[in-house]
Amino acid sequence: MSFSAEQLKNDFxxxxQIVNDEPLVYLDNAATTQKPTAVLAALETYxxxxxxxxxxxxxxxAERATTQYEAAREKVQHFIHANESSEVLFTRGTTTSLNWVAKSYGEANVxxxxxxxxxVMEHHSNLIPWQQLAKKTGAALKYIELTEEGLLDMESFxxxxxxxxxxxxLAHVSNVLGVINPIQEIARLIHARGAVLVVxxxxxxxxxxxxxxxxxxDFYAFSGHKMVGPTGIGVLYGKRSLLEQMEPVEFGGEMIAMVNDQDSTWKELPWKFEAGTPNIAGAIGLGAAIDYLSTVGLSAIHEHEKALMAYLWPKLTAIPxxxxxxxxxxxxxTGIVTFNLDGLHPHDVATAMDMEGVAIRAGHHCAxxxxxxxxxxxxARASFYLYNTTADVDKFIEALLATKEFFAHGLN
Incomplete structure (x- = not known):
């Protein structure tokens, strides 16, 4: 299909809606994305x-629900090009996925x-689990530094x-700087040393x-809610050879093969990791989100974000x-821009932007x-997605200039 952000916006x-008497311009997509009608309908239908x-x-x-749930797993497999669907584990989100790796694989192998x-660019979700693993095992936690430009410093690596x-x-993409890390190159270098890569x-x-x-x-984690899917559902991909040697992190119903009085055995992959009633609706909603994104096209989305950044950049850099x-x-x-206005707290900037109908994020961004x-x-951080338009960029710049003018006394 031909890409039109203006048309795609109609799906959400x-x-x-109107926010503070202004049409909403949603630029907090790195925190969570909005949901299209197709995903909302899939949840309701389930x-x-x-x-x-x-x-x-x-x-x-039960058979209908099971078919839809496992179909969603297969959609994830094809979406990320996993070798088989049993390498796809459903979790609560990226945080849970990374904690599972640290807890199960990490404690057994470090x-x-x-x-x-x-x-140093990692989100806390990909930092604290490794801190805790290092403390528990006596391993050393080391950091790759960044270049002055904000890229991963390969000399430091x-x-x-x-x-x-x-x-x-490592993050594939930084949630603050938006930089895309050279994961494939890093995988080649660390595998030569016998190390495992968690992304x-x-x-x-x-x-x-x-x-x-x-x-x-070796492991790859992501969340449904950041890709137009529901909250509370995520994915941990792992190579079969690694997942098979790992112990489950949670225990209970559904993940067992046999329970005896003093010990138990586990089901095969992927179910040995999915204890209890899973987020069935979330998985089905994630499947619908994958259908939607696949129809739009991930390459088209990436090119659209690059075009938005190219359009935004001269306008943004012109602001003193x-x-x-x-x-x-x-x-x-990617479509992430993190910034500060001299003399203004980011929370004040975000609050003032909200009064103009523009939703951005302010804080340390868990980093x-x-x-x-x-x-x-x-x-402050503005993050763009498939439904954002050049008109949204113009409104963002307009609101940012209005905010700067409003607080001008604080900038003198």
């Missing part, structure tokens, strides 16, 4: 026509004297990588084509006393080590 009912627990029943509704390598490195955990794909999967086999990621974080080359980033490297306590 929430975007038609609850209206197929609401039952999965895998356990032989009645019609010991005192080993090293875990992450970058090579300096930190060693024979002691057991796990490298936080929360900001990548919604915005560009992802092929986990081509990337050669505005600091923009990350690379100046818009081809090196406090990165904030320290940027010499900022917090920043």
């Amino acid at each position: 009912p929430i975007l038609t 609850y209206r026509e197929a609401n039952a627990n999965v895998h356990r029943g032989v009645h019609t509704l 010991t005192s004297g080993d090293e875990i390598l992450i970058s 090579h300096a930190q990588l060693s024979e002691k490195t057991k796990i490298v955990a 936080d794909g929360a900001q990548a999967v919604p915005h560009m084509p992802v092929d986990v086999q081509e990337l050669d990621a 006393r505005l600091t923009i974080y990350g690379p100046k080359d818009t081809a090196k980033r 406090q080590p990165l904030m320290r490297r940027l010499s900022a306590d917090s920043t």
Whole structure:
């Protein structure tokens, strides 16, 4: 289909509303995305026509729900190009997925004297689990630094990588800087050392084509709500060889093969990791989101975001006393722009922008080590997606200039 953000916006009912007497311009997509009618309809249809627990029943509704749930798993498999659907585990989101890897794979394979390598741009969800693993095992947690431009410093990476490195955990795309990290190259380098690569794909999967086999990621995590799907559903992809050797993190119903008085055995992949009643509606909604994004086309979405950045950049850089974080080359980033107006707290900027109907985010964006490297306590962030238009860019710039003018006394 031909790409038209203006037409796509019509698929998202929430975007038609008025906020503070202004048409809503939603630019907080890195936090969560809005949901198209097709996803909302899939959720409603499940609850209206197929609401039952999965895998356990032989009645019609149970079989219907199970078929739809497992069909969603297969959609994820094809969407990220996993080798098989059993390598796709449903979780609550990226955070849960990364914690599972740290808890199950990490605790079984990392010991005192080993090293875990992450970058300073990581979201806390891809930082704290490794901190905790290092504390528990006595391993060393090491950081890859950034270049002045905000890119992953490959010299720092090579300096930190060693024979002691057991796990490298990196964001595919930074949720603050929007930079796209060279995952495939890093996978090649660390696999030569026998290390395992864990990728936080929360900001990548919604915005560009992802092929986990081509990337050669050992584990890859992402969330449904950042890709026009429901909240509370996420994915952990893992290579079968690794998942088979891992123990479940949660125990209970559904994930067992046999329970004896003193011990139990687990089902085969992927079900041994999915204890209890899963988020059935969430998985089905995620499947609908994948259908929607596949119809639009991930390459088209990526090109659209690059075009928006190219349109935005000269307007943004023309604003005096505005600091923009990350690379100046818009081809090196997704549709995320993080900035500060001199003399203004980001929360004040975001509040003033909201009065103009423009929704952006302010804070440390769950990336406090990165904030320290940027010499900022917090920043403002605008993040664009498939339904944002050049008119949204114009409104963003207009609201930012109005905010700057309103607080002008604080900038003198």
